[in-house]
Amino acid sequence: MKNNHRIVDHPVLGSLPEKDSITFTFDGKEYSGLAGDTIASALLANGVRTLRVHEASGKPRGIYCNIGHCFECRVTVNSTSGVRACLTEIKDGMVIESGKPEAQPFASKNVQDFPRTYAEFEKKQKVKGDK
Amino acid sequence: MDNITICRCEEVTLEDIKNTAKKYNCTAREIKLRTRAGMGYCGGRTCRPIVDTVMEHVTGEKPGDNIPLKVQPPVRPVSLSTLEGKENEK
Numbered sequence: 001m002k003n004n005h006r007i008v009d010h011p012v013l014g015s016l017p018e019k020d021s022i023t024f025t026f027d028g029k030e031y032s033g034l035a036g037d038t039i040a041s042a043l044l045a046n047g048v049r050t051l052r053v054h055e056a057s058g059k060p061r062g063i064y065c066n067i068g069h070c071f072e073c074r075v076t077v078n079s080t081s082g083v084r085a086c087l088t089e090i091k092d093g094m095v096i097e098s099g100k101p102e103a104q105p106f107a108s109k110n111v112q113d114f115p116r117t118y119a120e121f122e123k124k125q126k127v128k129g130d131k
Numbered sequence: 132m133d134n135i136t137i138c139r140c141e142e143v144t145l146e147d148i149k150n151t152a153k154k155y156n157c158t159a160r161e162i163k164l165r166t167r168a169g170m171g172y173c174g175g176r177t178c179r180p181i182v183d184t185v186m187e188h189v190t191g192e193k194p195g196d197n198i199p200l201k202v203q204p205p206v207r208p209v210s211l212s213t214l215e216g217k218e219n220e221k
Contacts (some may be wrong), residue, residue, distance in 0.1 A: 057142055065138065071208065072139055072175045082172075082208060116155060116164075130154075 006045045015106065020114060024094035039085035039096060040066065040073050049074055051085050052099025061099070137185065138178040140171020145185065157220040159186040159200050169200060172208060 008016045019034040026043060033042025040051065040063050050060040053074045064072035066086045073085040076097040085096075115121035133146035143166045143202055153163050162168060168182050169175030172194070175182075179202075185196035194200070 054142060059137070059142070070139070070177045074172070082210065123152070 005047055021094050022090050024090050024092070026096045027098050035089050037090050039075065039077070039083075039088050039090055039094075041086075041087060042090050043085070053101050055099070055102040056104055058101040067106070137181050138166075138168035138171060139168040140173050141169075143168040143178075147184065148185050149189055152186060157189060158190075159183055159192060159194065162186065163200060173206075174206065174208065175200065175202075181183075 006016065010016075012120055019036065020035070020099070021032050022042075023030060023032045023038075024042070025031070026048065031042065031046045031048070033045060037045070043049075043051065045064065049062045051062045052075060053060050061072050063086060064070045066073075068084050068087040071082070071084060074082050075085045077083040077088060078095055115124055133144065133149065135145045137145050137148055137215055138141050147166050148168060149171075151162055155161065155165065157165070162182060163170060169179050179200050183200060186192045187194065
């Protein structure tokens with residue numbers, strides 16, 4: 001597998017030292033990273049930027065804060081859900097699954113129109129009753 | 132500009148917050164309860180300061196009023212199995 005998104009020669013940090021290669025799977029596909037990589041950095045080096053999708057809308061999500069604060073990069077690692085890809089180091093044979101959209105049986109569309117108080121609710125009910 | 136996402140966990144845009152704030156002339160806490168901004172997975176750690184700032188612009192509400200967007204435990208998402216102590220048994 002190619003790792004062609006890596007900075008091999010950095011003007012300040014110098015050249016990338018030799019590191020062990022580690023293989024893991026993401027959504028069933030095999031990838032390789034270097035020892036010490038986080039899940040997010042290893043996938044980024046492989047050109048994978050979408051780590052999950054929003055549960056309700058299905059919009060793609062990836063690295064956002066990259067310091068373990070926003071939980072936008074959470075993935076499922078060895079069937080443990082809610083693991084932050086930006087903080088978790090890759091290990092050989094890790095099985096990683098991305099976040100998938102969830103069923104929205106009770107999605108409501110007119111949240112803005114909900115009554116603010118019980119009095120308002122009663123008023124609305126009365127208007128409905130009069131019709 | 133208005134379609135900027137403020138709360139990424141619950142996908143609340145600046146427009147949603149502005150409209151709700153104008154319609155109900157409400158506090159930051161009520162914005163949170165109505166739009167769910169700051170009630171998502173990250174616990175509002177990402178968007179709380181932004182919601183406070185937006186509210187200051189829209190209704191002039193200064194953060195730190197008597198019912199602010201407070202921080203309360205758990206400060207980090209904790210699974211029930213961890214609370215139960217299952218993690219330690221492994």
